Amino acid sequence: xxxxxxxxxxxxxxxxxxxxxxxxxxxxxxxxxxxxxxxxxxxxxxxxxxxxxxxxxxxxxxxxxxxxxxxxxxxxxxxxxxxxxxxxxxxxxxxxxxxxxxxxxxxxxxxxxxxxxxxxxxxxxxxxxxxxxxxxxxxxxxxxxxxxxxxxxxxxxxxxxxxxxxxxxxxxxxxxxxxxxxxxxxxxxxxxxxxxxxxxxxxxxxxxxxxxxxxxxxxxxxxxxxxxxxxxxxxxxxxxxxxxxxxxxxxxxxxxxxxxxxxxxxxxxxxxxxxxxxxxxxxxxxxxxxxxxxxxxxxxxxxxxxxxxxxxxxxxxxx
Amino acid sequence: xxxxxxxxxxxxxxxxxxxxxxxxxxxxxxxxxxxxxxxxxxxxxxxxxxxxxxxxxxxxxxxxxxxxxxxxxxxxxxxxxxxxxxxxxxxxxxxxxxxxxxxxxxxxxxxxxxxxxxxxxxxxxxxxxxxxxxxxxxxxxxxxxxxxxxxxxxxxxxxxxxxxxxxxxxxxxxxxxxxxxxxxxxxxxxxxxxxxxxxxxxxxxxxxxxxxxxxxxxxxxxxxxxxxxxxxxxxxxxxxxxxxxxxxxxxxxxxxxxxxxxxxxxxxxxxxxxxxxxxxxxxxxxxxxxxxxxxxxxxxxxxxxxxxxxxxxxxxxxx
Numbered sequence: 280x281x282x283x284x285x286x287x288x289x290x291x292x293x294x295x296x297x298x299x300x301x302x303x304x305x306x307x308x309x310x311x312x313x314x315x316x317x318x319x320x321x322x323x324x325x326x327x328x329x330x331x332x333x334x335x336x337x338x339x340x341x342x343x344x345x346x347x348x349x350x351x352x353x354x355x356x357x358x359x360x361x362x363x364x365x366x367x368x369x370x371x372x373x374x375x376x377x378x379x380x381x382x383x384x385x386x387x388x389x390x391x392x393x394x395x396x397x398x399x400x401x402x403x404x405x406x407x408x409x410x411x412x413x414x415x416x417x418x419x420x421x422x423x424x425x426x427x428x429x430x431x432x433x434x435x436x437x438x439x440x441x442x443x444x445x446x447x448x449x450x451x452x453x454x455x456x457x458x459x460x461x462x463x464x465x466x467x468x469x470x471x472x473x474x475x476x477x478x479x480x481x482x483x484x485x486x487x488x489x490x491x492x493x494x495x496x497x498x499x500x501x502x503x504x505x506x507x508x509x510x511x512x513x514x515x516x517x518x519x520x521x522x523x524x525x526x527x528x529x530x531x532x533x534x535x536x537x538x539x540x541x542x543x544x545x546x547x548x549x550x551x552x553x554x555x556x557x558x559x560x561x562x563x564x565x566x567x568x569x570x571x572x573x574x575x576x577x578x579x580x581x582x583x584x585x586x587x588x589x590x591x592x593x594x595x596x597x598x
Numbered sequence: 599x600x601x602x603x604x605x606x607x608x609x610x611x612x613x614x615x616x617x618x619x620x621x622x623x624x625x626x627x628x629x630x631x632x633x634x635x636x637x638x639x640x641x642x643x644x645x646x647x648x649x650x651x652x653x654x655x656x657x658x659x660x661x662x663x664x665x666x667x668x669x670x671x672x673x674x675x676x677x678x679x680x681x682x683x684x685x686x687x688x689x690x691x692x693x694x695x696x697x698x699x700x701x702x703x704x705x706x707x708x709x710x711x712x713x714x715x716x717x718x719x720x721x722x723x724x725x726x727x728x729x730x731x732x733x734x735x736x737x738x739x740x741x742x743x744x745x746x747x748x749x750x751x752x753x754x755x756x757x758x759x760x761x762x763x764x765x766x767x768x769x770x771x772x773x774x775x776x777x778x779x780x781x782x783x784x785x786x787x788x789x790x791x792x793x794x795x796x797x798x799x800x801x802x803x804x805x806x807x808x809x810x811x812x813x814x815x816x817x818x819x820x821x822x823x824x825x826x827x828x829x830x831x832x833x834x835x836x837x838x839x840x841x842x843x844x845x846x847x848x849x850x851x852x853x854x855x856x857x858x859x860x861x862x863x864x865x866x867x868x869x870x871x872x873x874x875x876x877x878x879x880x881x882x883x884x885x886x887x888x889x890x891x892x893x894x895x896x897x898x899x900x901x902x903x904x905x906x907x908x909x910x911x912x913x914x915x916x917x
Contacts, residue, residue, distance in 0.1 A: 288706035291706075308630070310601045311627070
């Protein structure tokens, strides 16, 4: 959420000459996305996002992400593909970092989406999944179910520094979720976004204008994607207040495009519990490894513990 | 250089209805300016900068800054005036902060301006000063000459933590500059920008398209403004390499519009030494009061000590 690599106007002006995009008119470092450096770039022709990939995105994964965005954009999905230079290359280097020039999309990320907006976002995810049935590449979910126990063990008893008893409580939940987790063949797998929080959906009014920040995209259960989304959208930030109307609108919007199979529908609560464990653990790890006085805002891991408790008390996601 | 106050899309959408500027299409937090929160805002009609004023800008000073920008904009100067709402107000409140919606200006801040670009920037300052001869408001220079000895004393012997011997060396220079400093009546005073670093000049090619970040603007010697500019533009960042060609181009560009009076010309070196002391002291204070591991980049105070030594060895700014 900051600009880590400073790009000079002169270096950017040179960089843009590789592309057929006009000349530099303005650029501003923007506070957005996962830990990359992003600039909003305006040329005499159009606007773009320039992304320099910092340590959290592996350069080796970029071809996968770019192929994914191209595939979706070619099928009319509202995703921001990278711009190819005159030689057809999308992945470049600038200031010692892998860099892409990406189409700018209009729209704003909502802080308090309504049920109608959640319905539209669910539908947008459904259309994205439908457009991916013929996408052939795969990428491991490096934050997927196999990684939760090892990350839990790495955090260890320090979890109790976040909240007294969290180590035991989360350990118990983790055991339950792992034993309930579907087998690979039990339901459809697909490339998924895996992080479609309201931050990553651009909207104008009730219309979705952009799905962004695909840098956690990976291969996993298709229904896990909507479970992640449900856990992110249907609660307030602190995870205290569950809004069933929002949650139902998301699921309804989604299943209009991709009807749930029986196994998916039956597993939704466990997938949502898994999503809570995934975000709780990554936030806990960051929390335990970020100094309290650092300028980076640490996200509260317990906001996902509260969600987990809510799901634990539910029979199913649909009321 | 970060976004301190988070504004939601919903709050911004509401805020914009006060103005006749169209509807919100996009907004991004940008890393820019002194310690304010800035957003680049796009509506169905135009683009704007939304600034929320954080602690470094006193709310009581905002009417002065806004009157200054209006005055300059009315006289065709490339400055970004605040947009008035339907009731004529320019200064608002948003998310508990004083806030202004400001016209967006094209152009980029250069990292390595050429002599021709420096000439254009000097001319732009000259035109700005010429446009201010009939501006009646005044504001104390809170970083002006009367404040250097107190700030030096507040830093005290801790200056030696920045560089061994800096306390004595800077004390000696400060005494010299204070005794050489012109009397108030000795040369023209004006409202000045007081911080016209390359960061604060937007350019397209060799043309100046914007003068921005007027939040240090104050009443002081007119020639002190060009001295500040000279110390910022004519050296590399570290203050090691002086580029006389750039310095002369700046002064030449300026005096085409506002010819130096004899007293100004004679005092330029001392004014530039004063500028070095001003930036050295504010950087030293920040350095001594910012933890080394904070995410904020501390600017090297010694970059201004090196400039000060260069000016100390000069007979005059013009070769």
